[in-house]
Amino acid sequence: MEKFTVHKGIVVPLDRANVDTDAIIPKQYLKSVKKSGFGPTLFDDWRYKVAGEPGMDHSKRELHKDFVLNQARYQGGSILLARENFGCGSSREHAVWALTDYGFRTIIAPSYADIFFNNSFKNGLLPIVLSEQIVDAIFSEIASTDTYELTIDLEKQEVITPTGEVFSFEIDAFRKHCMLNGLDDIGLTLQYADDIRAYEEKRKQEAPWLFA
Amino acid sequence: MAAKTLYDKLWDAHVVREEEDGTALLYIDRHLVHEVTSPQAFEGLRLAGRSLWRANSILAVPDHNVPTTKQHRGNGTAGIDDPVAKVQVETLNKNCEDFNVKEFLMDDIRQGIVHVIGPEQGATLPGMTVVCGDSHTSTHGAFGALAHGIGTSEVEHVMATQCLIQSKMKNMLISVDGKVQAGVTAKDIVLAIIGEIGTAGGTGYAIEFAGEAIRDLSIEGRMTVCNMAIEAGARAGMIAVDQTTIDYIKGRPFAPTGETWDKAVEAWQDLVSDDDAEFDLVVRLDAAKIEPQVTWGTSPEMVLPISATIPNPADETDAVKSNGIQAALEYMGLKAGEAIDNINVDKVFIGSCTNSRIEDIREAAKIAQGNKVAKNIKLAMVVPGSGLVKHQAEEEGLDKIFIDAGFEWREPGCSMCLAMNADRLEPGERCASTSNRNFEGRQGQGGRTHLVSPAMAAAAAIHGHFIDIRTLAKEA
Numbered sequence: 027m028e029k030f031t032v033h034k035g036i037v038v039p040l041d042r043a044n045v046d047t048d049a050i051i052p053k054q055y056l057k058s059v060k061k062s063g064f065g066p067t068l069f070d071d072w073r074y075k076v077a078g079e080p081g082m083d084h085s086k087r088e089l090h091k092d093f094v095l096n097q098a099r100y101q102g103g104s105i106l107l108a109r110e111n112f113g114c115g116s117s118r119e120h121a122v123w124a125l126t127d128y129g130f131r132t133i134i135a136p137s138y139a140d141i142f143f144n145n146s147f148k149n150g151l152l153p154i155v156l157s158e159q160i161v162d163a164i165f166s167e168i169a170s171t172d173t174y175e176l177t178i179d180l181e182k183q184e185v186i187t188p189t190g191e192v193f194s195f196e197i198d199a200f201r202k203h204c205m206l207n208g209l210d211d212i213g214l215t216l217q218y219a220d221d222i223r224a225y226e227e228k229r230k231q232e233a234p235w236l237f238a
Numbered sequence: 239m240a241a242k243t244l245y246d247k248l249w250d251a252h253v254v255r256e257e258e259d260g261t262a263l264l265y266i267d268r269h270l271v272h273e274v275t276s277p278q279a280f281e282g283l284r285l286a287g288r289s290l291w292r293a294n295s296i297l298a299v300p301d302h303n304v305p306t307t308k309q310h311r312g313n314g315t316a317g318i319d320d321p322v323a324k325v326q327v328e329t330l331n332k333n334c335e336d337f338n339v340k341e342f343l344m345d346d347i348r349q350g351i352v353h354v355i356g357p358e359q360g361a362t363l364p365g366m367t368v369v370c371g372d373s374h375t376s377t378h379g380a381f382g383a384l385a386h387g388i389g390t391s392e393v394e395h396v397m398a399t400q401c402l403i404q405s406k407m408k409n410m411l412i413s414v415d416g417k418v419q420a421g422v423t424a425k426d427i428v429l430a431i432i433g434e435i436g437t438a439g440g441t442g443y444a445i446e447f448a449g450e451a452i453r454d455l456s457i458e459g460r461m462t463v464c465n466m467a468i469e470a471g472a473r474a475g476m477i478a479v480d481q482t483t484i485d486y487i488k489g490r491p492f493a494p495t496g497e498t499w500d501k502a503v504e505a506w507q508d509l510v511s512d513d514d515a516e517f518d519l520v521v522r523l524d525a526a527k528i529e530p531q532v533t534w535g536t537s538p539e540m541v542l543p544i545s546a547t548i549p550n551p552a553d554e555t556d557a558v559k560s561n562g563i564q565a566a567l568e569y570m571g572l573k574a575g576e577a578i579d580n581i582n583v584d585k586v587f588i589g590s591c592t593n594s595r596i597e598d599i600r601e602a603a604k605i606a607q608g609n610k611v612a613k614n615i616k617l618a619m620v621v622p623g624s625g626l627v628k629h630q631a632e633e634e635g636l637d638k639i640f641i642d643a644g645f646e647w648r649e650p651g652c653s654m655c656l657a658m659n660a661d662r663l664e665p666g667e668r669c670a671s672t673s674n675r676n677f678e679g680r681q682g683q684g685g686r687t688h689l690v691s692p693a694m695a696a697a698a699a700i701h702g703h704f705i706d707i708r709t710l711a712k713e714a
Contacts, residue, residue, distance in 0.1 A: 043558050044437055044537050048677045053658045057303065057322040059277035059329050077683035080322050109558060111438040114471065115677060117373040118275065119389035140441055140473045141373055141387055148391035198405065200261040212288070215399040218255055218263060222401060225254045225265055235494035235502045236267045236366060
């Protein structure tokens, strides 16, 4: 996993609540057995006029010009600004893979759905929670600025605006550690293999039917 | 000892180790696997040279991509027309072979939707932790299990370590008090709950469903309720163990037998919240006030009783919500003030991990019996949740009732719940669906989904529009 320390990037505003993972990456693309290549079909139904299929040349498809990802000023964006309950619905990690493959490193929203939130950390995509008021304020700032960039400092747990305003955010110590160091958590867990085996031995005595 | 909730008990029994910040390694007893969210996990194991920690904890089945028409089944993956989907199912088969995982292949009568076959086989037991790379894993909480969906990275993590890295969720109790009216089903109860707490109301919580109306449900009804906990934002929904739970499990292929069964049943008696257990949040609903429900928008929380009219965005003071309602009405092609029972539908889908079990099919068949699908309905389909459900329904002659009424009787799979296979809506088509998500494009790009119970879906097929099934009961 790519390390996340400090990131500065263009903010893309997606002004909708309850954005679900079906919208982030529609089902037809879930047939892939790979983790890569989902970027061109991120937000597919909102981005293109006609439904796409896996394997087609997405650069030739007709665009919904108004959709944020298609607007010139947001090209190269790497920070997504969203509304409450972002990533609800299906557990598909393809949603996170699509966001990272497109180039997003961070999302800022007032709240996230649990499974999506979890999946993000496993892929170096930092989901930041800021209050609704602050998110609202950033939406307004973007509307009145040509190229609006934010800086994210994970070590300090800060979001820094172009005018130098600083918003702090919370993150679990363990998740922060993994993100900063780009750690694979399977390797970390396997350090405790003896604890897992000891648990199994004890549990087999209490509830043997769980191991049949 | 402090009083514990059911969730507290399940959590405590599975903690392998806990860090100071509350992050824990949680042991997983049952891992269900399907073709869509597992290939990258198996590939990850291969690339890292890792093996499965405990292969016999895994049960695999292809369900999302499989065709549901008879002519496409019976010859393994050869019947899958879509080459990309075919590769995915074949990849699952190969992975299960390579890693020695038990899999029900496409032609096995035990094949079906992963959340239908787990319980059907007795592979889901009370007191278990159950995970699957699928958000509707909450279904299995109906057995007093801690069950939730995970992403593919976590699928790989469980495969390699038998554990998940977790932080404990908060406890929510949803009590549905009193008895429901005739014609009101488990689906209506859970839709009413989602309408009450909202689609993010359960975020960060494990929900325990309780109260007389929940206890009165069969285990299948309880599965329907827990299945949709995720649509209220809660990864896990659960219901305490009682005699209904134990009677359902007894004698199923994966269930314990003999002395082990007796010991298990004794242990399962404790899988209830203690009387004085404290919940972080308690929500109460009056069962008698719940009517048959119909969703009208593009989020499961956009739901109303059949007697209601479509809401007006102008009545909503919160700007984000008002915009949400406006966008939903435009997508759904509906007008504020329209009566829900006046909405015509084009297609009807009875199936999915929410509502494809034998009782669901019986409920729908009761409405269909002796009737004909209305002329404006382009397609009405019944997709049983498993080969065994299909077989049981055919033994009872339910397939004939549907076919005589003009429904299509299909082979098991996820089908038009998420339209990964050929079963889907065309742009603008409106569907009465017993599935779980009415998101934009969920059942096909531009498709318009209304979530309802199996009986309400069957009634919509017969009448061509939504209709209050309680009035049908009175006429009969």
